[in-house]
Amino acid sequence: MTNRVPDRAGRHELAIRRMGIDTYNEPIVYLRRDSAVCRAEGFEAQARIRLSTQRKSIIATLNVVSAELLDQNEAGLSEAAWRLLSPVDGEHAHAAHPEPVHSLSAVRGKIHGEMLGAGAIGEIVRDVAAGRYSPVETAAFLTACAGERMSHAETVALTRAMLSEGRRLSWPKTPIVDKHCIGGLPGNRTTPMVVAIVAAAGLVIPKTSSRAITSPAGTADTMEVLTPVELDLAAMQRVVEKEGGCLVWGGGIGISPVDDILIRIERLLDFDSDGQLAASVLSKKAAAGSTHVVIDMPVGPTAKVRSAAQAARLSRLMTEVGAEVGLCVEVLQTDGTAPVGRGIGPALEARDVLQVLQCESGAPLDLRARSIALAAAVLEMGGRAPPGAGSGLAAQLLDSGQAWSKFQAICAAQGGLRTPPRAAFQRVFEAPAGGRLSAIDNRRLARIAKLSGAPKAPAAGVELHVALGSAIERGQPLLTLHAESRGALDYAAEFAEEGGMALTIEA
């Protein structure tokens, strides 16, 4: 029953309608300008609004609708609002002004130079997790904490607060090892090898990975062309129990609900905050139950970490904060100047991974070398090799086929090993002139791969045939575009032809 007059508490009953509008993770509520609730409560566009059913309540941003999109007594929900409120059929809601968010005074204090106590940080993180912060409020919090304005104590408190939101995994034995890469480098897909090598050595590595948000492939996207990755917690635990390792998508496990919200706004703002980064990575690793973590930190002029000084500062921060939350952390600074391997795109990267694991003669050496270096660090941290001997052990596990066997077993446990798809449409680009390959524009290469259809079209992407610094002959193949449709191929090819192929050849 709908009812346009207020009930005893002055609340207007609203029928709920799913609008089919995706605003990513920002809940939006749509109301008619001439609805009783807008008129009575004085709601205006972009106001914050609390919408409640008998079972649930959310805070959202209001968009005011003047046209025929809604009935006068309806509340429309964006996809995020729909997920959060999860109304049952025929359920009604009422709208109200939200109570003030108390922790925002702590954020205002921080903006004015005060330090945040652990209690205030806990409250902020709980409010962010509950969706009480609007995007601009979240941006203000992140900005107030950026630029080295977070103390060591604040970073530790933030890590602990993020850790206490969401699920925390525990495992029957220690050590639990893990690896993490800070800042994407196209093709830097070392995780499958590291997991296979260290699990083959008998260590436990319950690895969760993310999907691409702005890049042509995340580790989860690459692994998905090889095996199912959307496992729930119970299935993931069974795989780890059986094989000592897994390679699953982290989104299904629910260990870092706050992190997704903060990272999204940080991406929009495109700025680095060492404290935030440390808290984000370390809280996720601790929540996954890890005890020993190796961090791959690519350093280069277009990488996330750009200078040796920043690398040193961030490494120290991560090591120290890690220790405070019970994590043994080791940071490996790596070359961040050029892509790794040959493929950019889920299936093309999976082919590189398989070549390295199967020790094919043509396997990309840079990907192999990085994988061995990272696995070595994990093996030494986890006590499987004495200092300096990790590298030899990692190479031996790879060359003997033990890592490949372990990888196959993990994939079998996750639901079966698949053969990566091949793109139906390909186009080769040849060198217009000879010379030396003096620069690679990583961002442009990633853009071309995305225009080809990656990561949604898993076979799509860019295959690089030449390495930075190598001599190029006129007419030599430089790269191949892969696409799943003729249209996408033409589109990416046209973009590559018009603006250049992201490769600089010096005569």
Add this chain to the structure above:
Amino acid sequence: MTNRVPDRAGRHELAIRRMGIDTYNEPIVYLRRDSAVCRAEGFEAQARIRLSTQRKSIIATLNVVSAELLDQNEAGLSEAAWRLLSPVDGEHAHAAHPEPVHSLSAVRGKIHGEMLGAGAIGEIVRDVAAGRYSPVETAAFLTACAGERMSHAETVALTRAMLSEGRRLSWPKTPIVDKHCIGGLPGNRTTPMVVAIVAAAGLVIPKTSSRAITSPAGTADTMEVLTPVELDLAAMQRVVEKEGGCLVWGGGIGISPVDDILIRIERLLDFDSDGQLAASVLSKKAAAGSTHVVIDMPVGPTAKVRSAAQAARLSRLMTEVGAEVGLCVEVLQTDGTAPVGRGIGPALEARDVLQVLQCESGAPLDLRARSIALAAAVLEMGGRAPPGAGSGLAAQLLDSGQAWSKFQAICAAQGGLRTPPRAAFQRVFEAPAGGRLSAIDNRRLARIAKLSGAPKAPAAGVELHVALGSAIERGQPLLTLHAESRGALDYAAEFAEEGGMALTIEA
């Protein structure tokens, strides 16, 4: 002609549709998830997108639509996007990734503690004015500048940059005087008296005012029940030429396009930034062509300025920055603890204004006293009275009826003096017990006035019958609710009854 395949430049032609969704001043573009442009460009919800016609181009935030709200080759526009792109009938658009906003690197530098140069500040303000900043980016800029992180030089540069965006008025003679109130106090409607008094004294005061955004009435809303206020620049100039003063809505003049964008985000964040506030007020006053400005600064525990130290700091900043942009500024610190006058709501406040101007015996003394004090400061600054004599002159101009005559003449020039409407529905609330009125909750009073319908229903609001500190007898009328409909009256009354009437009576 619509065309779903890319043109030579890889651009997909899109038909434009007005969605009828009001997102205040944030331009939103809606595209189908399965549209060619989303698939080819890899656009995701909340991405920034450039939408261009042959004549215009905007940057907007993308919302992805999955349902039947749009055709596959349509681009939907929010109201703000529609205003900015202002498409002609049948015009098509194409979508692209926006080029990076260069001035955001300066914002990132500021976040990391660098100073902003005048050139960088100019670039930021131009980009904000052009709509190139998303709300979260604007929030990051404001946060990075808050908490006394703006130097004197940066504040001056920001004031100048805001001044150079938008229109700047000039007047044939000097001085041009003005007054401004920082931070709302319910009922503090001194502007009509100040303008009438100083114009009666022969000074030129081209006053622009704003409408309510979150309060029950702005000065423009109150003046609108007395006379037309939506004058364009030419009409405003004619009024000022004829009468020496005006009382118009500033939104029609177009002198501060950036300020509206920044203030909106500041309101959402609810924090003060002295530098931003100074730049906002002073750039608007300088753009209006003023040379001498008196600032009313209410100081109190729930006012915008809360302490004597903050008041002193902000007063000094405004005076010094004003001098650098050619403005003579004087700040009057006033009592910010209680509402002024009796009415809260456009027509009720207009009645207070008329009573003071007409020197009725029952006119609210506090409103009269404040008006005289502010007018006195303007008269002394403008050279119409020697120091210390402004107050006497102001009182004399008011008591002699000269101010009231001037006010009537200004209203006549603006289109005619109107009689404020009276609300059809009223309800009196009486004191449930005797005692002393020890506290007034300004925010709650404002809320009740808004629930009654103010400012959209101009006759609606709250009429206060008692003053802070006065003795109250049981059964004495405390306040009267005014509403234009029975429903609104019941709604506001129910709210007032359930949660208390915002007045504390101590036995």
